[in-house]
Amino acid sequence: xxxxxxxxxxxxxxxxxxxxxxxxxxxxxxxxxxxxxxxxxxxxxxxxxxxxxxxxxxxxxxxxxxxxxxxxxxxxxxxxxxxxxxxxxxxxxxxxxxxxxxxxxxxxxxxxxxxxxxxxxxxxxxxxxxxxxxxxxxxxxxxxxxxxxxxxxxxxxxxxxxxxxxxxxxxxxxxxxxxxxxxxxxxxxxxxxxxxxxxxxxxxxxxxxxxxxxxxxxxxxxxxxxxxxxxxxxxxxxxxxxxxxxxx
Amino acid sequence: xxxxxxxxxxxxxxxxxxxxxxxxxxxxxxxxxxxxxxxxxxxxxxxxxxxxxxxxxxxxxxxxxxxxxxxxxxxxxxxxxxxxxxxxxxxxxxxxxxxxxxxxxxxxxxxxxxxxxxxxxxxxxxxxxxxxxxxxxxxxxxxxxxxxxxxxxxxxxxxxxxxxxxxxxxxxxxxxxxxxxxxxxxxxxxxxxxxxxxxxxxxxxxxxxxxxxxxxxxxxxxxxxxxxxxxxxxxxxxxxxxxxxxxxxxxxxxxxxxxxxxxxxxxxxxxxxxxxxxxxxxxxxxxxxxxxxxxxxxxxxxxxxxxxxxxxxxxxxxxxxxxxxxxxxxxxxxxxxxxxxxxxxxxxxxxxxxxxxxxxxxxxxxxxxxxxxxxxxxxxxxxxxxxxxxxxxxxxxxxxxxxxxxxxxxxxxxxxxxxxxxxxxxxxxxxxxxxxxxxxxxxxxxxxxxxxxxxxxxxxxxxxxxxxxxxxxxxxxxxxxxxxxxxxxxxxxxxxxxx
Numbered sequence: 029x030x031x032x033x034x035x036x037x038x039x040x041x042x043x044x045x046x047x048x049x050x051x052x053x054x055x056x057x058x059x060x061x062x063x064x065x066x067x068x069x070x071x072x073x074x075x076x077x078x079x080x081x082x083x084x085x086x087x088x089x090x091x092x093x094x095x096x097x098x099x100x101x102x103x104x105x106x107x108x109x110x111x112x113x114x115x116x117x118x119x120x121x122x123x124x125x126x127x128x129x130x131x132x133x134x135x136x137x138x139x140x141x142x143x144x145x146x147x148x149x150x151x152x153x154x155x156x157x158x159x160x161x162x163x164x165x166x167x168x169x170x171x172x173x174x175x176x177x178x179x180x181x182x183x184x185x186x187x188x189x190x191x192x193x194x195x196x197x198x199x200x201x202x203x204x205x206x207x208x209x210x211x212x213x214x215x216x217x218x219x220x221x222x223x224x225x226x227x228x229x230x231x232x233x234x235x236x237x238x239x240x241x242x243x244x245x246x247x248x249x250x251x252x253x254x255x256x257x258x259x260x261x262x263x264x265x266x267x268x269x270x271x272x273x274x275x276x
Numbered sequence: 277x278x279x280x281x282x283x284x285x286x287x288x289x290x291x292x293x294x295x296x297x298x299x300x301x302x303x304x305x306x307x308x309x310x311x312x313x314x315x316x317x318x319x320x321x322x323x324x325x326x327x328x329x330x331x332x333x334x335x336x337x338x339x340x341x342x343x344x345x346x347x348x349x350x351x352x353x354x355x356x357x358x359x360x361x362x363x364x365x366x367x368x369x370x371x372x373x374x375x376x377x378x379x380x381x382x383x384x385x386x387x388x389x390x391x392x393x394x395x396x397x398x399x400x401x402x403x404x405x406x407x408x409x410x411x412x413x414x415x416x417x418x419x420x421x422x423x424x425x426x427x428x429x430x431x432x433x434x435x436x437x438x439x440x441x442x443x444x445x446x447x448x449x450x451x452x453x454x455x456x457x458x459x460x461x462x463x464x465x466x467x468x469x470x471x472x473x474x475x476x477x478x479x480x481x482x483x484x485x486x487x488x489x490x491x492x493x494x495x496x497x498x499x500x501x502x503x504x505x506x507x508x509x510x511x512x513x514x515x516x517x518x519x520x521x522x523x524x525x526x527x528x529x530x531x532x533x534x535x536x537x538x539x540x541x542x543x544x545x546x547x548x549x550x551x552x553x554x555x556x557x558x559x560x561x562x563x564x565x566x567x568x569x570x571x572x573x574x575x576x577x578x579x580x581x582x583x584x585x586x587x588x589x590x591x592x593x594x595x596x597x598x599x600x601x602x603x604x605x606x607x608x609x610x611x612x613x614x615x616x617x618x619x620x621x622x623x624x625x626x627x628x629x630x631x632x633x634x635x636x637x638x639x640x641x642x643x644x645x646x647x648x649x650x651x652x653x654x655x656x657x658x659x660x661x662x663x664x665x666x667x668x669x670x671x672x673x674x675x676x677x678x679x680x681x682x683x684x685x686x687x688x689x690x691x692x693x694x695x696x697x698x699x700x701x702x703x704x705x706x707x708x709x710x711x712x713x714x715x716x717x718x719x720x721x722x723x724x725x726x727x728x729x730x731x732x733x734x735x736x737x738x739x740x741x742x743x744x745x746x747x748x749x750x751x752x753x754x755x756x757x758x759x760x761x762x763x764x765x766x767x768x769x770x771x772x773x774x775x
Contacts, residue, residue, distance in 0.1 A: 079722060079726065080722075101730075103730075110730050112727065115727070118727070119745055120744070120746055121748075126728075133731070133732035134732040190731070190732070
């Protein structure tokens with residue numbers, strides 16, 4: 029379970045998160061919605077430990093482990109996975125090599141045996157099949173020359189391979205057509221299990237038709253302004269964030 | 277007293293100035309005193325029992341060298357070298373070397389450990405006194421690589437296998453004795469003794485190196501590294517290598533070692549000459565990782581090398597691949613003179629400079645024959661306070677109709693105190709030629725590092741991955757057995773360069 033209490037953070041000295049309280053119990057999927065500039069991406073970077081995102085107060089734990097005290101790679105080994113809004117290109121680095129290096133790094137962190145090339149390939153092929161992706165995905169450079177949709181699919185493939193205990197999807201739906209959106213959603217839904225939780229950050233309700241969240245939180249001006257069930261997302265779609273602002 | 281210690285004592289007493297004997301005496305000696313003059317050259321030649329013509333050749337080179345100036349144009353800085361304050365033949369072991377591994381730069385030991393080098397071998401590489409003195413076979417000190425592939429029988433079987441195809445592969449001094457006609461025909465024809473300051477010096481005093489001759493139509497059945505790494509003596513200060521691929525012959529040669537090697541000789545000035553006749557193909561790969569000095573840049577090797585190939589034959593091909601991670605200063609331009617029509621020259625290079633390392637490296641592609649083509653792919657990586665210069669010349673002679681060159685020069689910067697410089701020279705004297713030059717400079721971006729770390733990679737692994745990706749086009753040119761080691765090496769060379 030992810031537990032965030034009184035979390036405050038700033039970027040370049042400017043306060044962005046102003047006291048976030050949030051609990052995502054194991055096995056649940058929560059959505060975070062909110063207007064541009066409300067701190068959605070900042071929250072995901074703070075949880076993943078990106079440089080330049082300064083925590084100024086509060087706490088964040090995953091299954092009782094203090095996330096904020098760890099390096100980004102330690103958080104990854106502890107089960108945090110961030111699906112990037114803009115996946116980064118790594119020229120010359122083969123996707124298969126990258127995926128295997130990442131998987132083995134995380135397995136090492138967990139004290140599990142590393143996979144050799146053949147074992148990895150077998151696993152990767154199985155996941156690709158589940159996600160209806162082509163094996164070409166493995167042969168290409170990491171995100172190099174990928175379309176926006178392919179990059180997002182690659183994120184989902186990584187998530188499926190790394191099997192995190194907490195997945196944070198940072199506007200993974202942006203720029204996706206409906207077919208790609210379904211693939212992303214299927215990828216998340218396939219991971220649903222009692223020991224898996226997800227934080228789905230999105231602008232639009234559309235993705236939540238496919239990934240039905242247990243709870244929806246509305247983030248505004250660095251605070252959770254409202255929390256509700258899946259119906260809250262539909263309500264927001266209809267009336268916009270202004271109604272939340274008024275209520276808060 | 278054990279023989280080795282005795283030798284050391286003798287040597288020491290001599291080098292402390294008590295040496296009174298001239299070179300003409302009959303006394304058996306296996307070293308020359310410090311300094312460089314005509315007698316030194318004569319001494320080396322006499323020790324090697326060389327024929328008169330070679331002595332003359334050396335003396336002429338020495339006379340030429342005396343009239344030459346050290347080149348000042350490379351973008352490297354170093355204190356003046358005192359050429360009289362050095363040994364030119366069998367330098368006696370210094371007494372002030374580390375006494376045990378405890379005295380060796382701990383950073384160096386860490387690197388050895390990461391490369392998986394056994395302790396005993398670490399001691400030899402680091403130059404620990406006495407470490408290499410244990411049982412010698414045939415009077416020869418076992419060297420580090422012997423410790424890796426310690427099998428005389430393997431070496432012998434390779435030698436027999438090569439001999440079956442008529443391939444000659446031996447020390448150049450052996451070749452002078454056994455195949456004088458070949459050596460005389462080709463030595464100094466690619467890099468003339470007066471070519472440059474260091475080549476002249478090498479021509480006068482070279483003592484070591486390899487000789488390869490691949491007969492007509494023979495494809496060498498193995499990477500010559502395997503054998504090389506078994507038999508090579510520890511790298512000489514003035515190595516001389518000569519490789520000849522006769523018509524239709526094919527050979528792949530590897531030099532170097534991924535382990536950082538400490539050497540008492542600070543200055544290294546090797547000469548490598550390659551000759552490819554009609555339809556012949558030579559692939560020459562180097563992994564160079566000599567001691568770069570400590571983190572402050574003290575004590576590193578100066579590597580001033582002249583490497584050149586002549587594609588004399590029609591449709592001949594020479595490909596240079598180099599991974600340069602070591603040395604304090606690297607000054608090196610493996611080049612191809614494309615004389616034969618339709619001949620091909622290639623240069624693939626990765627050069628890393630970290631801490632205070634300096635590299636001025638690149639290539640020369642001289643197009644003379646018709647339809648000659650050349651490809652240059654250079655990847656320079658600078659970290660710490662390292663300075664990395666690519667210097668390349670593409671010259672198209674009036675005779676080189678329809679010649680083509682493609683050059684790609686990429687620089688990667690890590691940190692904000694290093695430098696990357698690109699100095700391409702293009703001289704085109706033929707209107708039908710095509711010359712292309714592409715250059716990029718980039719940084720390892722923060723978002724790339726974060727992306728990798730979010731996927732569980734440590735910062736150093738992430739840098740290694742990104743750098744290896746950057747160098748992929750070059751690394752894939754390396755023979756398999758070297759490629760994996762080279763990848764590991766790139767990562768190790770850059771450790772501590774971020775964060």
